[in-house]
Amino acid sequence: MAEHSNKLIHAFGALAELGQEITNKNNFQETIRTSLHLISGALGIMRGSVARYSRFGHELNMLAVRGLGDDFPLSLSLCSEDERQFLTNGLNPIEIAHAKALPFFQVYDASFERRNLQLFLPLVVRDEIVGALFLGEKATGEAYTSYEKEIICAMGQHIGVAISQRNLMAEIERHAEQNRKMFDDMRSTYHDTVKAFAAAIDCKDKYTEGHSVRVGRFSEIIASELGWGGDEVEGAAVAGYLHDVGKLTVERKIINAPYRINAKESAELNKHPSVGFEILQPIHHPFTDVPLAAKYHHERLDGRGYPDGLFDREIPFIAKIVNLADSFDAMTTDRPYKARRPAKDVIDDLQRNAGKQFAPELVTSFLGGMLKELSGENRDKRFRRLLGREYMEAEGIAEKLRYTLNEMAPTTPMTYVAAAASVGEFQIH
Amino acid sequence: MITTSTTLGESSESVSDRSVIFADNYLNKLSGEKIEHECRRRIETGCRELELNFANTEIVNSIGISILLGVIDTASNKGARVVFSEVNDETVELFEMLGLTNHVVIE
Numbered sequence: 001m002a003e004h005s006n007k008l009i010h011a012f013g014a015l016a017e018l019g020q021e022i023t024n025k026n027n028f029q030e031t032i033r034t035s036l037h038l039i040s041g042a043l044g045i046m047r048g049s050v051a052r053y054s055r056f057g058h059e060l061n062m063l064a065v066r067g068l069g070d071d072f073p074l075s076l077s078l079c080s081e082d083e084r085q086f087l088t089n090g091l092n093p094i095e096i097a098h099a100k101a102l103p104f105f106q107v108y109d110a111s112f113e114r115r116n117l118q119l120f121l122p123l124v125v126r127d128e129i130v131g132a133l134f135l136g137e138k139a140t141g142e143a144y145t146s147y148e149k150e151i152i153c154a155m156g157q158h159i160g161v162a163i164s165q166r167n168l169m170a171e172i173e174r175h176a177e178q179n180r181k182m183f184d185d186m187r188s189t190y191h192d193t194v195k196a197f198a199a200a201i202d203c204k205d206k207y208t209e210g211h212s213v214r215v216g217r218f219s220e221i222i223a224s225e226l227g228w229g230g231d232e233v234e235g236a237a238v239a240g241y242l243h244d245v246g247k248l249t250v251e252r253k254i255i256n257a258p259y260r261i262n263a264k265e266s267a268e269l270n271k272h273p274s275v276g277f278e279i280l281q282p283i284h285h286p287f288t289d290v291p292l293a294a295k296y297h298h299e300r301l302d303g304r305g306y307p308d309g310l311f312d313r314e315i316p317f318i319a320k321i322v323n324l325a326d327s328f329d330a331m332t333t334d335r336p337y338k339a340r341r342p343a344k345d346v347i348d349d350l351q352r353n354a355g356k357q358f359a360p361e362l363v364t365s366f367l368g369g370m371l372k373e374l375s376g377e378n379r380d381k382r383f384r385r386l387l388g389r390e391y392m393e394a395e396g397i398a399e400k401l402r403y404t405l406n407e408m409a410p411t412t413p414m415t416y417v418a419a420a421a422s423v424g425e426f427q428i429h
Numbered sequence: 430m431i432t433t434s435t436t437l438g439e440s441s442e443s444v445s446d447r448s449v450i451f452a453d454n455y456l457n458k459l460s461g462e463k464i465e466h467e468c469r470r471r472i473e474t475g476c477r478e479l480e481l482n483f484a485n486t487e488i489v490n491s492i493g494i495s496i497l498l499g500v501i502d503t504a505s506n507k508g509a510r511v512v513f514s515e516v517n518d519e520t521v522e523l524f525e526m527l528g529l530t531n532h533v534v535i536e
Contacts, residue, residue, distance in 0.1 A: 006526055014491035034458060034492065041491030044527030046498055066495070067502045139498060139528030 011151045014042030018155055022162045029063065035159045036064040039133070042155070043148050047115060047136035051076070052163050053129045058083070060104075060132050063163075067136065068115045078104050086122040086129050091156060093121045093149045119144055121152060123160035130163040190286065191238075198241040201248060205255045211329055214386055216240035218325035218366075221382055225365040235287025236321055242290055243297045243322045246276030260337055273298055274307050289318040297322040300357045312359075320359045324350075324366060327357070332387055343391060344400050351404050364408050371401040447478040449514075452486045456493035468500045477509045480536075484515035494527055501532045512536055 018038045021031055036050050047067030051060035060076040078086075082104045096112065099105050099120045105112065116137050123131040133156055138144065144152075198212035205211070219240030223233040247255060250272055254265045261269065276294030285291070296319035299305035301312045305323075315323075331346045341349075347367065354360040372378035375398060384392050448471040453460040468479055481500070483489075489497070504511045514536040516524065524530050 006522070010491070010523065010526070017491065037458065037492040037495040040498060041494035041496075041527075044494065044498065044529065046502060066499060139501075139531060141528065141531060 008147070011042045011148075014038045015151065015154055015158075018158050022158050028162070028166045031162055032159065033064040035155070035162070036066055039135070039152065039155050040066060042151065043144075044139040045135050045137075046139055047117075049134045050131065050159060051134070052131045052167075053078075053123075055129070063131075068134075071111070072115060073108055073111055076104055076108055083129060086132075087124060087127065089122055089124075091122065091124045091153055091160065093119050093144070093152055093156075095144075096120060119149075119152065121156045123156055123163065125157075125160040125164040128164070130160050130167065133159070187286070194238050194241045197245060201242075201244050204247060204250075204252055211333070212241050212244055214329045214333075215243055215322060215325045217382070217386055218328055219321050221369050222321045222325060222362055222366050225369040226362075231287070235289065236318060238285070238287055239290045239293035239318050239322050240325050242276070242280060243294050243326060244272065244276065245279050245294055246272030246274065248279075249275050258337065270298070270306050289316055292316040293318040293322045295319070297326055299323065301359065302356045305357075317359075320362055324358050324362050328366070332391070340391075343387075343394055343397050347397075347400050347404050351408060354408060360408060364405060367401055367405055367408075371398060371405065374398040374401065447480055447512075448476045449480040449482055451482045451484070454485050454487055456483075456486055456489040456496075458492040458496075461493045461496035465496045465500055469503055472504055472507050472509050478512065479504055479509055480512045480514055482514045483517065483520060486520065487517065489520055489523060494523070494529070497529060501529065505532065510534070 015038075018035055021034050021038070024031070026034075032050050036048060039045065040048060049062050049065040049068055049072070051062050053060055058078050058080075060078060062072075062074045065072060065074070082102050085102055094102075096105075096117055096119065100109065105120075112134070117134050118137050119133075119135040121133040121135070122129060123133065133152070135152070195213070198216065201212050202209050216237045217240070220233055220237035223236035228236070247269075250269055254261060254269055257265065273295050277291050280291035280294050283291075293316070295307070296305075296310065296315050299308065299310045299315045299319060300323075301315070301320075303309050303311040305315075328346065328350070331341050331349060332343075334340045350358060350363045350367065354363040369378070370383050370392075373381065373383050374392065450464060450467055450471070452464055456464070464481070468481075471479060479500070481497075501511055511533045512535075513524070513529075513533050516535060521530075521535060524533075524535070
């Protein structure tokens with residue numbers, strides 16, 4: 001009686017440890033290996049294994065094996081009759097003598113007999129086969145008692161739940177991976193579509209070929225110089241690519257006019273931001289500000305822009321970015337009525353219009369990005385690729401940028417004092 | 430930390446080697462696996478008598494039991510003898526209850 005109680009206490013200790021092991025977020029393989037140790041150690045079982053059932057391959061694949069030798073099969077094929085009988089039997093141990101009625105036992109009988117297996121337990125969780133336990137003889141040499149079988153059932157249930165959870169996790173991971181791939185495909189399709197649209201917009205205007213793509217790239221540069229994250233930078237690029245989508249509805253002869261257009265034509269052309277907004281608004285963009293960028297990219301901080309004459313803070317930030325990128329591209333490319341302007345002039349223009357047309361912090365970020373490239377701090381040749389090497393490396397550009405940035409951003413005390421002293425506001429002692 | 434020592438037969442080649450391995454205070458998974466590894470290594474290198482000394486061992490848990498059963502099985506397959514020495518009374522009771530004493534000599 002006392003020995004029986006001691007055995008029970010020892011087995012319950014192992015059961016408690018098993019519960020703890022299963023709930024720990026350990027490596028799954030290690031959990032199963034420990035589980036097999038705990039069953040063996042709880043009842044003094046000489047050898048055994050834990051297998052996971054693969055419903056795709058209809059196989060029991062060994063996850064942990066102890067004392068069964070190198071020649072023990074690591075994968076056991078099941079037939080539908082085996083599966084049916086497992087489900088009918090549920091989570092109850094089957095003596096090997098009775099398990100021989102199962103078709104798969106007949107196939108592997110010699111291996112089981114050689115290793116003196118005694119007990120087989122199908123692991124059935126929520127009416128699903130998840131695995132099986134194979135247990136050898138006890139060290140005492142005695143047969144398994146009914147209470148020991150109950151302990152094995154209880155421990156088997158824990159192991160079955162662990163396998164089931166692992167299967168669920170694997171399925172979730174598989175679905176997540178599929179979703180990620182699908183998302184990547186959709187994203188790539190979206191970008192291809194955006195680029196196709198940009199190309200279609202630019203096709204209407206032979207003089208500004210590539211304009212939308214360049215505005216997209218310049219917007220991307222500004223956003224990345226502002227320190228935005230990858231998705232936001234991507235959003236800024238898309239906003240740039242699509243900012244002129246409304247021009248698709250403007251007559252080609254107005255867009256391509258080799259002269260300054262008249263007031264009527266100008267009114268027609270100036271509708272393109274609102275039309276662009278109408279086109280883009282119904283589309284579900286991953287980046288929500290894209291339609292706003294199209295609508296407000298001709299607004300100015302001083303309220304003299306169009307279509308709504310908005311002031312500074314009324315203008316969406318993304319539209320300010322696209323506005324700067326758009327204007328910069330207009331100044332640095334040849335137009336039917338105007339030749340491309342030298343870089344120094346363009347820098348002057350941006351500085352002069354900072355606070356009037358352009359947001360000053362965007363101008364400094366953009367020019368800062370240009371200077372980083374010229375000084376070698378940024379080895380990415382983003383500006384050179386868009387503007388051409390000769391244009392970017394014209395004499396004195398780097399100096400001009402340094403000077404302009406210093407003037408525009410008197411943020412350090414030294415710079416401020418130096419600037420103030422130069423105009424004689426106060427003396428430095 | 431496993432302390433091991435080997436007592437060599439003095440007179441002739443026919444006297445087999447006896448390896449002594451000392452178990453830790455608590456024989457659980459961590460210390461048990463170290464012992465298992467060491468036992469296997471000794472058996473693989475030809476040791477035919479393995480003494481596991483439990484003088485410092487107070488508790489052996491279920492995983493420890495399973496590991497000891499593995500050592501017994503490995504030794505038996507290689508024709509080696511396993512001896513448990515200086516085992517406390519409670520642990521002897523546990524070994525008897527679970528049948529380990531059917532396979533080893535307790536000294």
